[in-house]
Amino acid sequence: xxxxxxxxxxxxxxxxxxxxxxxxxxxxxxxxxxxxxxxxxxxxxxxxxxxxxxxxxxxxxxxxxxxxxxxxxxxxxxxxxxxxxxxxxxxxxxxxxxxxxxxxxxxxxxxxxxxxxxxxxxxxxxxxxxxxxxxxxxxxxxxxxxxxxxxxxxx
Amino acid sequence: xxxxxxxxxxxxxxxxxxxxxxxxxxxxxxxxxxxxxxxxxxxxxxxxxxxxxxxxxxxxxxxxxxxxxxxxxxxxxxxxxxxxxxxxxxxxxxxxxxxxxxxxxxxxxxxxxxxxxxxxxxxxxxxxxxxxxxxxxxxxxxxxxxxxxxxxxxxxxxxxxxxxxxxxxxxxxxxxxxxxxxxxxxxxxxxxxxxxxxxxxxxxxxxxxxxxxxxxxxxxxxxxxxxxxxxxxxxxxxxxxxxxxxxxxxxxxxxxxxxxxxxxxxxxxxxxxxxxxxxxxxxxxxxx
Numbered sequence: 001x002x003x004x005x006x007x008x009x010x011x012x013x014x015x016x017x018x019x020x021x022x023x024x025x026x027x028x029x030x031x032x033x034x035x036x037x038x039x040x041x042x043x044x045x046x047x048x049x050x051x052x053x054x055x056x057x058x059x060x061x062x063x064x065x066x067x068x069x070x071x072x073x074x075x076x077x078x079x080x081x082x083x084x085x086x087x088x089x090x091x092x093x094x095x096x097x098x099x100x101x102x103x104x105x106x107x108x109x110x111x112x113x114x115x116x117x118x119x120x121x122x123x124x125x126x127x128x129x130x131x132x133x134x135x136x137x138x139x140x141x142x143x144x145x146x147x148x149x150x151x152x153x154x155x
Numbered sequence: 156x157x158x159x160x161x162x163x164x165x166x167x168x169x170x171x172x173x174x175x176x177x178x179x180x181x182x183x184x185x186x187x188x189x190x191x192x193x194x195x196x197x198x199x200x201x202x203x204x205x206x207x208x209x210x211x212x213x214x215x216x217x218x219x220x221x222x223x224x225x226x227x228x229x230x231x232x233x234x235x236x237x238x239x240x241x242x243x244x245x246x247x248x249x250x251x252x253x254x255x256x257x258x259x260x261x262x263x264x265x266x267x268x269x270x271x272x273x274x275x276x277x278x279x280x281x282x283x284x285x286x287x288x289x290x291x292x293x294x295x296x297x298x299x300x301x302x303x304x305x306x307x308x309x310x311x312x313x314x315x316x317x318x319x320x321x322x323x324x325x326x327x328x329x330x331x332x333x334x335x336x337x338x339x340x341x342x343x344x345x346x347x348x349x350x351x352x353x354x355x356x357x358x359x360x361x362x363x364x365x366x367x368x369x370x371x372x373x374x375x376x377x378x379x380x381x382x383x384x385x386x387x388x389x390x391x392x393x394x395x396x397x398x399x400x401x402x403x404x405x406x407x408x409x410x411x412x413x414x415x416x417x418x419x420x421x422x423x424x425x426x427x428x429x430x431x432x433x434x435x436x437x438x439x440x441x442x443x
Contacts, residue, residue: 012325037418057351068347069346071343071345071346071348072352073352074352099349141380146378148268149285
């Protein structure tokens, strides 16, 4: 049976990390399973966790008053969800709901912050990698905002 | 004083001929989504198959409303009617989309360059955004017809929302086939949508690409093309392996009026399908 440390290199965010850093991170993680429709995290609640998807798909939703929630992104195996854990006591900005049966590694945010404080090399490397993910999400979010397929847009 | 040179009579006749539409009768008009329609047309004076290459376009003329360049969206190998998929965005396209069976439209063409679909065993990665799937559909038909000796075929298709996706029944049929890897995404959706949500360039990371034996065909809004080309480059695909459709300002379709001239290129005559290498300098330029 694979341990969390065995599973981490399968997630692109952790690819190439030193073995000792993987061991440190693995100490903060545990496996979770979400059935279709089940929430992994909810908008507004304190973001204590950070998720790395191994199987399945998770829809990132935002609530809209008097309407159904809007799904703004779907995460797939290898993707990670959440960076609010970087700062203590931050709420989730979005909800994450399993679209299909989903297996993920859930990391305790306080534990991760503690490891990053103790080992700044690990902290820098993890923050650098999370920043790349954030930059890519921002880039694609800007494209969504452009509404390139909207009425009046050329195609 | 030098007298203005008069065009040769034969050349003048050829120019006039090039601008003369042929009459085509609407056989069917199917609504694809709220503003996009697929029309089947048959020649009034010359019935029979309409020969074209995947990626070519016709000038469609709604009499009294105007003429617009529209890519052919049917199967180049099928003997059936001429098929166009049109989005109603202006006076001419609204009139074309409103044409009922039996009504007559003008057609000039086919014009322009074509998608490189004769590449035999190369893998083909087709990336479409919005109504950009329509100009790529003839290429998909040709690629699907390659048979077992053909390379892998991947289609990444992105739309605004689930109800805006084109060719829904056909996408479902392709999803069942083993010879095409189809991935569809939308920019936003309600919780009932179980497919992917996100922009189509993000799907590029989710397919296996062998840069040495892959050709990419990309069509959609230019912003989407730009993001997609960047994603393909990150995966190691050389610019020479990427082909894009650039449909700017086409008016006469025969390289005479100059409306679509972008430096040395006339989009209507030299495109609308271009090797990306040839037009990369134009991306991000508002005007030349």
